[in-house]
Amino acid sequence: MSLFKQSISSSEQYSRANIDSLLALANELKSLDSLGRVPQCLTGRVMSSLFFENSSRTYCSFVAAMQKLGGSVVSLPIESSSFASKGESLFDTIKTVDSYSDVIVLRHPDPNAISVACGATEHSVVLNAGNGAGEHPTQALLDVFTIHSELGRIDDLNVVLVGDLKFGRTVHSLSKLLGKFNNVRLYCVAHDSLQMPNEVLKSLDSVSVSLHNELTKELVSEADVIYVTRVQKERFSTEEEYEAVKGKFCVNASLLSTAKPAGQMVVMHPLPRNEELSTDLDSDPRAAYFRQMRYGLYARMALLIETLGASLLSTCE
Amino acid sequence: MSLFKQSISSSEQYSRANIDSLLALANELKSLDSLGRVPQCLTGRVMSSLFFENSSRTYCSFVAAMQKLGGSVVSLPIESSSFASKGESLFDTIKTVDSYSDVIVLRHPDPNAISVACGATEHSVVLNAGNGAGEHPTQALLDVFTIHSELGRIDDLNVVLVGDLKFGRTVHSLSKLLGKFNNVRLYCVAHDSLQMPNEVLKSLDSVSVSLHNELTKELVSEADVIYVTRVQKERFSTEEEYEAVKGKFCVNASLLSTAKPAGQMVVMHPLPRNEELSTDLDSDPRAAYFRQMRYGLYARMALLIETLGASLLSTCE
Amino acid sequence: MSLFKQSISSSEQYSRANIDSLLALANELKSLDSLGRVPQCLTGRVMSSLFFENSSRTYCSFVAAMQKLGGSVVSLPIESSSFASKGESLFDTIKTVDSYSDVIVLRHPDPNAISVACGATEHSVVLNAGNGAGEHPTQALLDVFTIHSELGRIDDLNVVLVGDLKFGRTVHSLSKLLGKFNNVRLYCVAHDSLQMPNEVLKSLDSVSVSLHNELTKELVSEADVIYVTRVQKERFSTEEEYEAVKGKFCVNASLLSTAKPAGQMVVMHPLPRNEELSTDLDSDPRAAYFRQMRYGLYARMALLIETLGASLLSTCE
Known part of the structure; x- marks a missing residue:
């Protein structure tokens, strides 16, 4: 099915054909863009950004893509919005925004907000840019575009997911999307308290998944993709526990010394990073996390x- | 007189010919717009929005209209503006903004700010988007556009205004504008402490106006337009008084059961709403308050x- | 050297040929613009504004110029940005912004931030819009454009700088830029504690500079340009000291009564102003400080x- 006039709430909505297209x-x-010939094909169209929590990176990427x-x-910065301060319901706010978008x-932050929004709109499509612990389907899209651009394929990959796999909605959406490809093997590497949730694992029946609590040299040397996510101190009950785990x-x-060479493997991260991703990797050609944001621009466009x-x-220029 | 290069401070500035045009x-x-053929006729022109108090709905509508x-x-969100925080006078701020707009x-919030602004500009027209208890002339314009689009006429109408008629500048501007049409009868329905001010009533000499403190079935059944405005708890001296009045x-x-049928009458509201306008009306075809915001977009354009x-x-596309 | 793909951190980077061009x-x-024929030659290009401190005037001028x-x-209003709040380094933030700009x-506020930014970018040029006590090279550019437009020349001028010359980075950048022209004489008029810093004076070896602690009638009558800067109460140790100095x-x-006539001299100020620049000058044709902001628009374009x-x-329209 074509995506024309479709609101996107979950990465499960994309068919394999949609992704290819x-x-x-x-x-x-x-x-x-590299030729300076980006078509001005959305002239006269209006995007509204409604961010009820901060996410500068996603916000800026969408704004730049549209423009x-x-x-x-x-x-509208929601903090300064009179919608919320005058106690308006989300339904009424969406009705308002829908009138010109x-x-x-x-x-x-509320996982259900996206369905309220889809139910209230008459003129606009709604794109989910993160709904609480739920999904982040445009991040998943840019992640597969990054993998495809850097490695030339998405099928037949060893993908190592590292960090906070419990609360990181990014890896939830990405895992579901990778499930639509062939021969993807997921290696979930996390502290026991931060492993991939069962609900997500259940939806991955066509994928080979294994759980690990150590990032071993074997895993690193097999990996085509190492996808790192931010580990937040607040997730741990004590500072000591965090300190023990983070290393x-x-x-x-040094970890990458046993990994595949440039052109055959990449390190990705949705950013921002804490100490789980060292800056000593920044100039390594396998570090794809800065390029990943630029792929995001084109994926959202x-x-x-x-x-x-x-x-x-x-309406090309 | 044409509106070209005219700043708009009051709805009294529009002649009948201006409104028709x-x-x-x-x-x-x-x-x-419905054909996707909005002319890009303001290319290269710059609008500055200077909102010294929050009004997300009006702000967004103007921004979308211009773009x-x-x-x-x-x-410029005024809270974060260094104009105000460095103690600049409104005159100097307008001079600055005028230099690129x-x-x-x-x-x-100050009713006199609009005339300071009109006096300081050299390159720009100024549009009043609400000046304290004063006027809101673009809201009045979109209100008559809504009435005209929904009922096919503005002359010869029974208009019931309900709610807070004292502090609601929207109904002040609308009443003045309706005074330019023929055979408009205004029924002002409000608690005694929130009735239409004498200053506004005096300016309505050509209109038939009556004051009421109950929204009777007779009024409802005669109405071509019921225009509801928000009743704010803060306007009452005690919570009990508010509770007694609001119902x-x-x-x-259920109130609309005796009203004229769809196509012959509409319910309007400038939004946001409190309890004075029930959500059980939202799917009634006579509920025009969501469509009203879309008419606002075209009126401002x-x-x-x-x-x-x-x-x-x-310069059509 | 052409400025194509050059980041601009300091006004010393402009050659005389660059300025002329x-x-x-x-x-x-x-x-x-006066003919309504501004070329749409930056269509499809994206500017990012990263203001880690407020400066509404500079911000708005750049935004209008680009658009x-x-x-x-x-x-992105930095206060509400999640970049900073999630503890991201400036390097990572610039990498992010560079991905779509x-x-x-x-x-x-940090004078070194501009070189971090220049080092992190791959796709974008960086323009310094003020780095702490450092420089403000686009302000200097608009200042010389103002002088050139109003007086017809930049060489052979008597320029009187008045006010806070110590902390005013505007006059530092302007002085350095004027040093590239011939026969410019700078008269620095300030309270001893607010005189032009030695570092700046040292870089002005080709300019005739004199220091003064009084704004005498002789200086006023010789001046082609009187450039006034804001004197802030906070710079003085006591209120009394400030009161004694400010007059x-x-x-x-009245001060201008002995100055050259309109067309031969101008009064400039980067704004906002305090009491050091009287509003009784606003309608004097020699008062160029409001026009100065409009010159700034075209200089930044x-x-x-x-x-x-x-x-x-x-790609003209």
Whole structure:
């Protein structure tokens, strides 16, 4: 099914065909941008960003994606918004925003907010930019675009997920999306208290998954992708426990000495990072985490074009 | 007189001919938008939004209106502005903003701020987006556009105004504007302490006005428009007084059982709402308050085009 | 050397040829704007504004400049940013912003921030919009554009700098820039504790500089430019000291009675002002401080075009 006029709440909504089409489009946009020929195909369209919690990286990426295609953005810092301060319901707020928008990008701490939004809109598609402990489907999309661009394939991969796999919605959405590809093996490496939740594991029946509590040299040397997520001190009951754990899952230059060479493996991270990802990796060609954000720009541009039904051809510059 | 290069401080500035022209233009923009053919006729023009108090709905509507026409917006959340924090006078701030703007949208708690702004500008027109207890002339414009679009006329109407008519500048501006049409009868329904102020009543000499302190079945059954405004607890001296009053002026589905059918009457509200407007009306076709915000988008687009002297024809997409 | 792809940290980077070229371009943009023919030559380009301290005037001027040329802006109020609140390093933040930007405008209290930013970028040029007590090179550029536009020349001028010359980075950048012209004489007028720092004086070896602690009639009558800067109470140890000093350096209508006539001299100020610049000058034709902000718009447009390598001809409206 085409994504035209589809709101996106979960990464499970993308079919394999959708992903192939989005990645091809993202790749074309990347080429066009390098030639300075990005089509202004969303001219006259309006995106509203409704961020009920802070997420500067996701926010900026969406705004830049919309504007590079000629569209415009109405942003409202929710703190200073009179919607919330006058006690308006989320339904009424969405009705208001829907009156002038073509697409609403919603970030909300409540996992159910996204379905309220989808139910209230009449003119706009809604894109989930993170709903509490739920999903983050555009992050998952940019992650597979990164893997595809860097390694040339998504099928037949050893993917090592490291860090906080319990609360990191990024790895939940990514795992579900990788489940649509063939021969993906997931190695979940985390402290016992931060392992991948059962609900997510259950949805991964077509994937080979194994759980580990150490990042061994064997895992590192087999990995095509090491995907690191931030470990937050607040998740641990004592500072000592955190200190004891953090070193075990730290990805740095010396760890990568046994890994596959550049071109055959990448290190990814959704950022921001704490100590789990060392800056001594920053200049290693296998460190893909800064490039990952740029892939995100093109992945979001592609998603905007497909959900809004624009054409690259009709209104090129 | 044409509105070209005219700043708009009060709804009394619109002549009947201006309104007819603005509504025709707003209607045309609505049609063009539904075809995806909004003209980019404000390309290169800059709107500055200066909101010295929060009003998310009005702010977003203006920003979207400007951007849909190809114009750009420089927005400054006043809280974080260094203009105010460095103690700058309003005159100097407007001089600054005027240096890069074509139009300034001003919201200010002080009713006199709008004339300071009009006196300081050299390059920009100023549009009043609410000046304290004063006026809100673009809200009045969108209200008459809503009535005209929904009922096909503005002359010869029974308009019931309900709620807080004392502090609601929206109903002040709307009443003055309705005074320019023929055979409009205003029924002001409010608790005695919240009735329409004498100053406004005096300016309505050509209108038939009656005051009521109950929303009777007779009024409801005669109404072509029921315009509800928010009743705020803070306006009452005691919580008991508020509780006693609020039920009397609540507009809900059961109240509308004696009203005219869909197509012949509408319920409007400037939003946000409290309990005076029940959500059980939301799916009633006579509930026009969500559509009202969309009419607002086109009304503001029309006003921008006329005050900035742009032409739909010259630079169509 | 052309400014194409050059980040600008200091006003010392502009060669005399760069300045001549920028001023000619700024002047052409001013003419095109008055005809409503500003070229949309930055369409598809993205500016990021990163303001780690407030500066509404500089911020708005840059945003308007970018947007008038068809470019778009991703702005992030740093207070509400999750970059800083999640403890991200400036290097990582710049890496993030660089992933979707063509130009980054940076304001930061730390003088070294600008070199961190220049070192982290791969896709974007960085423009210094004020780095602590360091420099403000776009302000210096707009100041010389103002002088050139108002007086027809920059060489052979008597420039009187008045106010806080110690902490005012504006006058530091301007002095360095004026040092590139011929026969500029600088008269530094300030309370002893607020005189021009030695470091700046040392870099002005080709300029004739004299220090004064009184704004005498002789100085006023010789001046082609009187450049006033804000004197802040906080710079003085006691209120009495401030009160004693402030009158001595106040520029007002009576002081200008012995000055050269309109067309031959101007009063400038970077704004905002305190009592050191009287409002009784506002309607004097020699008061150039409001026009100065408009010159700033065109100066910044010119700098964006040159550093981004756009052409006025290629994509004119």
